[in-house]
Amino acid sequence: MYFLSDIEQKYLLYQLLPTARDVGVNKELRGWSWHQPPLKPYYDNVKLPMYAVCSKYCPTGRDVYLRYVAKILPVLNSKVALGKIIHGVVSDCLRAFIRRCNLDFDSWWSSVRWSEIPDKPENLREPSRLVWEFVYKLCEARLAEVSSRQPYASELDLIASAAPFLVEHKISGELLGLSGILSLDCYDYLKAIMFDLKVASEPQEWHRLSPVGYALVFESIHEVPVDVCCIVYLDVKDGKVSVRRDLFFASDELRQWWIEERDRKLEIVAEGKDPGMPERSQCSEDCMYFKVCYE
Ligand code: SF4
Numbered sequence: 437m438y439f440l441s442d443i444e445q446k447y448l449l450y451q452l453l454p455t456a457r458d459v460g461v462n463k464e465l466r467g468w469s470w471h472q473p474p475l476k477p478y479y480d481n482v483k484l485p486m487y488a489v490c491s492k493y494c495p496t497g498r499d500v501y502l503r504y505v506a507k508i509l510p511v512l513n514s515k516v517a518l519g520k521i522i523h524g525v526v527s528d529c530l531r532a533f534i535r536r537c538n539l540d541f542d543s544w545w546s547s548v549r550w551s552e553i554p555d556k557p558e559n560l561r562e563p564s565r566l567v568w569e570f571v572y573k574l575c576e577a578r579l580a581e582v583s584s585r586q587p588y589a590s591e592l593d594l595i596a597s598a599a600p601f602l603v604e605h606k607i608s609g610e611l612l613g614l615s616g617i618l619s620l621d622c623y624d625y626l627k628a629i630m631f632d633l634k635v636a637s638e639p640q641e642w643h644r645l646s647p648v649g650y651a652l653v654f655e656s657i658h659e660v661p662v663d664v665c666c667i668v669y670l671d672v673k674d675g676k677v678s679v680r681r682d683l684f685f686a687s688d689e690l691r692q693w694w695i696e697e698r699d700r701k702l703e704i705v706a707e708g709k710d711p712g713m714p715e716r717s718q719c720s721e722d723c724m725y726f727k728v729c730y731e
Pocket residue numbers: 493494495496497498499712713714718719720723724725726727729730
């Protein structure tokens with residue numbers, strides 16, 4: 437899941453990291469420059485969650501207006517349910533592995549709070565089980581490989597080398613105009629890579645905004661540079677788990693794009709301004725506000 441393949445490892449070492457060192461990041465666009473423009477938020481009375489800033493699912497941002505100004509709750513659908521449950525599977529399985537607790541899939545499944553998942557359990561059980569087993573096997577394989585190279589290391593050391601992940605790390609985005617209770621999918625603290633997990637999604641350029649946003653937040657709080665981000669596209673089809681990763685440099689352009697989106701969304705909420713609707717063809721019937729906008 438968050439383990440890079442050999443080819444991605446080469447790409448990281450020989451392409452991305454040298455680029456990050458050569459090109460660098462403008463110091464005004466590091467998260468620790470949160471107290472000055474352009475990172476300093478113009479409106480300090482509004483705080484938004486990361487997904488509200490980064491989602492370009494609605495081209496005009498009307499979904500943000502409906503949720504945070506008109507206070508209309510979205511209608512959650514089965515795609516959202518799958519995303520929620522698989523995020524839970526990945527993070528809880530990884531954390532169980534890292535903490536060496538004896539948690540198997542069935543025990544985990546019986547602890548799911550179904551009031552928060554907008555779909556029937558029977559629709560989600562099989563993909564969840566497949567992903568759980570997939571993540572667990574990957575972790576075990578990585579641990580076996582690390583153990584074979586370091587026979588004198590303690591179990592704690594081995595786990596830290598095999599799965600060096602902060603999973604669902606809680607962090608405040610308040611310095612950048614975001615919610616105080618953000619939770620990032622995964623941060624690899626040995627390679628300094630910010631990961632973001634997408635479930636059953638077609639890759640989009642704007643998906644890069646979210647991990648870049650978390651990289652900025654991480655820099656604002658911990659004051660360590662995060663130059664590389666990665667989106668993990670996970671899907672389950674015909675009984676098979678598929679994973680694709682988009683590994684990239686958190687460049688100045690992406691950081692500026694994130695700031696523009698943040699400023700635009702904060703303005704919609706702070707000014708209570710309805711940004712209007714895009715062309716009908718740009719609205720998907722899967723949009724959680726489709727009924728509100730068209731009925
Ligand atoms: S239906 Fe269209 S305008 Fe309304 S929130 Fe969705 S994408 Fe935006």
